[in-house]
Amino acid sequence: KILLIYSNPVSRIKRFLTWSPAKKSKADKTEAKTKLRKEASLTDGMDFSHDCQTKDGRKPNWKIASWNINGIRAWMDKGGLSYIKDENPDILCVQETKCAEADLPDDVKVEGYHDYWSSAEQAGYAGTGIYSKTKPVNVTYGLGIKKHDQEGRVITAEYDNFYLVTSYVPNSGRGLPRLPYRSKQWDVDFRNYLNDLNKKKPVIMCGDLNVAHLEIDLANPKTNKKTAGFTVEERQGFTDLLAEGYIDSYRELYPETEGTYTFWTYMGNARAKNVGWRLDYFVLSEKLKEDLCDNVIRKDVMGSDHCPIVLYMAMK
Amino acid sequence: KILLIYSNPVSRIKRFLTWSPAKKSKADKTEAKTKLRKEASLTDGMDFSHDCQTKDGRKPNWKIASWNINGIRAWMDKGGLSYIKDENPDILCVQETKCAEADLPDDVKVEGYHDYWSSAEQAGYAGTGIYSKTKPVNVTYGLGIKKHDQEGRVITAEYDNFYLVTSYVPNSGRGLPRLPYRSKQWDVDFRNYLNDLNKKKPVIMCGDLNVAHLEIDLANPKTNKKTAGFTVEERQGFTDLLAEGYIDSYRELYPETEGTYTFWTYMGNARAKNVGWRLDYFVLSEKLKEDLCDNVIRKDVMGSDHCPIVLYMAMK
DNA sequence: CATCTGATG
DNA sequence: CATCAGATG
Numbered sequence: 001k002i003l004l005i006y007s008n009p010v011s012r013i014k015r016f017l018t019w020s021p022a023k024k025s026k027a028d029k030t031e032a033k034t035k036l037r038k039e040a041s042l043t044d045g046m047d048f049s050h051d052c053q054t055k056d057g058r059k060p061n062w063k064i065a066s067w068n069i070n071g072i073r074a075w076m077d078k079g080g081l082s083y084i085k086d087e088n089p090d091i092l093c094v095q096e097t098k099c100a101e102a103d104l105p106d107d108v109k110v111e112g113y114h115d116y117w118s119s120a121e122q123a124g125y126a127g128t129g130i131y132s133k134t135k136p137v138n139v140t141y142g143l144g145i146k147k148h149d150q151e152g153r154v155i156t157a158e159y160d161n162f163y164l165v166t167s168y169v170p171n172s173g174r175g176l177p178r179l180p181y182r183s184k185q186w187d188v189d190f191r192n193y194l195n196d197l198n199k200k201k202p203v204i205m206c207g208d209l210n211v212a213h214l215e216i217d218l219a220n221p222k223t224n225k226k227t228a229g230f231t232v233e234e235r236q237g238f239t240d241l242l243a244e245g246y247i248d249s250y251r252e253l254y255p256e257t258e259g260t261y262t263f264w265t266y267m268g269n270a271r272a273k274n275v276g277w278r279l280d281y282f283v284l285s286e287k288l289k290e291d292l293c294d295n296v297i298r299k300d301v302m303g304s305d306h307c308p309i310v311l312y313m314a315m316k
Numbered sequence: 317k318i319l320l321i322y323s324n325p326v327s328r329i330k331r332f333l334t335w336s337p338a339k340k341s342k343a344d345k346t347e348a349k350t351k352l353r354k355e356a357s358l359t360d361g362m363d364f365s366h367d368c369q370t371k372d373g374r375k376p377n378w379k380i381a382s383w384n385i386n387g388i389r390a391w392m393d394k395g396g397l398s399y400i401k402d403e404n405p406d407i408l409c410v411q412e413t414k415c416a417e418a419d420l421p422d423d424v425k426v427e428g429y430h431d432y433w434s435s436a437e438q439a440g441y442a443g444t445g446i447y448s449k450t451k452p453v454n455v456t457y458g459l460g461i462k463k464h465d466q467e468g469r470v471i472t473a474e475y476d477n478f479y480l481v482t483s484y485v486p487n488s489g490r491g492l493p494r495l496p497y498r499s500k501q502w503d504v505d506f507r508n509y510l511n512d513l514n515k516k517k518p519v520i521m522c523g524d525l526n527v528a529h530l531e532i533d534l535a536n537p538k539t540n541k542k543t544a545g546f547t548v549e550e551r552q553g554f555t556d557l558l559a560e561g562y563i564d565s566y567r568e569l570y571p572e573t574e575g576t577y578t579f580w581t582y583m584g585n586a587r588a589k590n591v592g593w594r595l596d597y598f599v600l601s602e603k604l605k606e607d608l609c610d611n612v613i614r615k616d617v618m619g620s621d622h623c624p625i626v627l628y629m630a631m632k
Numbered sequence: 633c634a635t636c637t638g639a640t641g
Numbered sequence: 642c643a644t645c646a647g648a649t650g
Contacts, residue, residue: 070641071644096641098645124645125640171641210641228641265641266642305641305643386650387635412650414636440636441649487650526650544650581650582633621634621650 034107040079042303043086052294052312060293060312065089066166066206066280068263068306072097072129076105078303084110087298089310090133091157093166095208097127118142118152127152128168128207134159143193148186156197161315162288163197167207172228179233182210187237194283195244202285203246204313208263208306209281213238213248216258217278229277241283249282249311250295260297263306271305282311291315350423356395358619359402368610368628376609376628381405382482382522382596384579384622388413388445392421394619400426403614405626406449407473409482411524413443434458434468443468444484444523450475459509464502472513477631478604479513483523488544495549498526503553510599511560518601519562520629524579524622525597529554529564532574533594545593557599565598565627566611576613579622587621598627607631 053059065087069075072094084092092113097104101117109115113131118141120126130139136157142149157164170186172179197203211234215221224230242248254260261276270276282295293312301307369375381403385391388410400408408429413420417433425431429447434457436442446455452473458465473480486502488495513519527550531537540546558564570576577592586592598611609628617623 074644096644098640123647173640266644268642270642390635412635414649439638489649582635584633586633 034105037076037079037081037107040077041082041086042079043082043301046086046301048087048298048310050294050296050310050312054291054293054314056290058291058293058314060314062091062311062313062315063087063089064091064093064164064204064206064282064311064313065308066093066095066282066311067308068095068168068208068280068304070096070098070304070306072099072108072127073105075303076108080303081107081110083301083303083308084113084131087308087310089131091164092131093155093164093206094129094131095127095166095168097129097152098124099127100124116155116157118155120151120153122151125151126168128155128166130155130157130164130166132157136164143189145189148189154190154193158201161201162285163201163203165194165197165203165205165207167205167209169208169210171210172231172234174228176226176228176231179228179231183231183233183237187234187240191237191241191244194241194246198245198285202288203283204285204288204311205246205283206281206309206311208279209238209283210279211235211238212277212279213251216256217261219259219261219275219277229279245286246283247286247289247292249284249292250278250297250309252289252292253295260299262297262299262309266305280306280309282309288313288315350421353392353395353397353423356393357398357402358395359398359617362402362617364403364614364626366610366612366626366628370607370609370630372606374607374609374630376630378407378627378629378631379403379405380407380409380480380520380522380598380627380629381624382409382411382598382627383624384411384484384524384596384620386412386414386620386622388415388424388443389421391619392424396619397423397426399617399619399624400429400447403624403626405447407480408447409471409480409522410445410447411443411482411484413445413468414440415443416440432471432473434471436467436469438467441467442484444471444482446471446473446480446482448473452480459505461505464505470506470509474517477517478601479517479519481510481513481519481521481523483521483525485524485526487526488547488550490544492542492544492547495544495547499547499549499553503550503556507553507557507560510557510562514561514601518604519599520601520604520627521562521599522597522625522627524595525554525599526595527551527554528593528595529567532572533567533577535575535577535591535593545595561602562599563602563605563608565600565608566594566613566625568605568608569611576615578613578615578625582621596622596625598625604629604631 100119116130138158140156153168170182172182212218261278262280264271264276291314296310298308416435432446432455454474456472469484486498488498528534577594578596580587580592607630612626614624
């Protein structure tokens with residue numbers, strides 16, 4: 001008997017919850033859940049194959065994806081892990097895991113990938129993670145500045161030829177209570193952190209930067225000038241970062257393309273109406289510009305209020 | 317695609333949640349939900365007909381039901397309102413509505429019934445309600461003692477020939493932090509309150525009294541002597557109440573029947589194993605003993621961690 | 633184990 | 642309109 005129909009932007013997914021009267025042990029249930037998670041799929045039938053190359057005709061040898069998954073446990077319940085298998089990136093960075101490392105389900109591990117996690121002291125808040133096929137030379141957590149490093153917002157993975165940094169940048173909050181911290185402290189210290197890395201090896205930084213840079217980067221620029229993510233301060237912070245010698249890979253490739261977003265609020269059917277924001281980025285050291293093949297926004301992949309973004313690089 | 321199977325004692329009910337991509341207005345959704353609530357049923361195919369009479373052969377003319385519904389909004393989602401239609405009592409008392417009066421859904425109203433609500437100041441906590449076919453002469457809320465009346469725990473409905481009192485008695489809590497309040501203050505003042513009414517008209521008091529009176533009233537008396545609901549103090553409180561001239565209608569009729577409970581914790585499949593407690597009662601003024609026809613425990617009605625109890629009376 | 637709220641986005 | 646936590650039972 002059908003009891004309730006909820007709406008939700010995750011239109012491809014149905015959840016069939018049945019209350020089994022069986023007397024199952026906790027281990028049995030965990031096993032059943034793990035099995036169902038394996039079977040569940042967010043990406044069923046999706047084709048992620050994509051042909052691209054650098055300007056000088058070199059094919060990509062690295063595929064890096066980034067996704068704010070809005071709660072790794074909920075995301076796994078929806079079949080999020082299927083994305084990794086189907087996208088098959090060399091690296092997947094996730095943000096907003098909302099889960100202490102100790103509480104991560106066992107089946108968070110994916111065959112063929114090393115995984116690295118950073119979580120906030122506040123339970124169920126923020127948090128980032130990296131899946132990587134290649135084992136990084138070194139992995140570090142945070143910026144090395146105590147006031148910034150309580151919320152699991154940054155992981156840096158060092159590879160032979162580059163640094164990969166993933167970040168979940170602090171949201172300024174409703175009514176902008178955290179805007180001063182965000183723009184005067186975080187943005188400055190994060191920029192310095194990236195610059196220090198950039199002196200050693202080129203940097204690929206990705207994640208939910210919680211800013212729509214230009215008017216083209218959100219559906220309603222006029223009405224959001226005082227909304228977190230589109231204040232002058234936050235936008236200037238991003239401009240200042242790029243000015244230090246970085247590029248916004250998507251905008252570099254598609255300077256005029258409108259209506260491409262990576263986040264839509266769950267409220268008011270924003271995603272169906274494409275009332276969104278581009279908050280997720282790949283920011284590359286300028287010297288990597290020549291190696292850039294493409295940046296794809298997987299707007300049809302559901303499972304979060306953000307969608308994944310994918311970077312194709314032909315690294316030397 | 318099946319994503320997850322949860323277990324839950326409500327084995328008769330399936331919840332089919334689909335995320336519709338439709339762009340529906342809030343009013344549309346509320347309407348759809350109301351419709352689904354109407355269609356949903358907890359009591360589908362259940363037969364509540366029951367023949368009984370007083371010792372001197374009189375047939376019942378009042379049917380009164382009581383149920384701790386553990387959240388009226390969740391209960392309605394599961395089709396709780398179907399119980400009222402199918403049981404068709406003259407009066408239904410509910411406890412643990414967990415809903416401020418202002419937040420009650422519109423469809424909480426049931427045709428043919430007057431309804432009365434009392435809610436706690438603390439949102440989502442405790443709360444009681446009464447559905448009544450006959451409009452009571454008068455309805456009052458609480459005990460008239462401020463310290464007891466912040467939690468919506470008592471409603472008194474006065475009828476021509478009796479008082480009906482429904483109560484959700486304070487739980488002593490894990491580790492018994494509230495046992496002193498419960499036994500030294502509440503139990504005493506509630507007893508006095510009932511005695512004052514009893515001087516005027518006979519009293520029918522019902523609800524979740526949060527006590528299993530005797531060893532026979534719970535599955536595991538030995539291991540629960542220090543658990544809220546079976547402490548010496550709480551049991552003595554009930555004994556003291558009865559000593560003032562009241563009867564426990566179920567135990568009056570079935571003094572030796574074992575294994576009848578009205579509550580089973582959701583944990584560990586307690587209900588399937590019938591590891592329960594009798595916490596819900598009808599307590600009657602002694603002079604109503606002669607009018608008592610039966611007291612039925614609807615142990616198969618799901619939808620809460622308590623089940624409904626039903627009193628049949630042949631009132632003069 | 634299931635109900636709520638409240639913080640957060 | 643989602644996530645998760647924490648209180649309560």
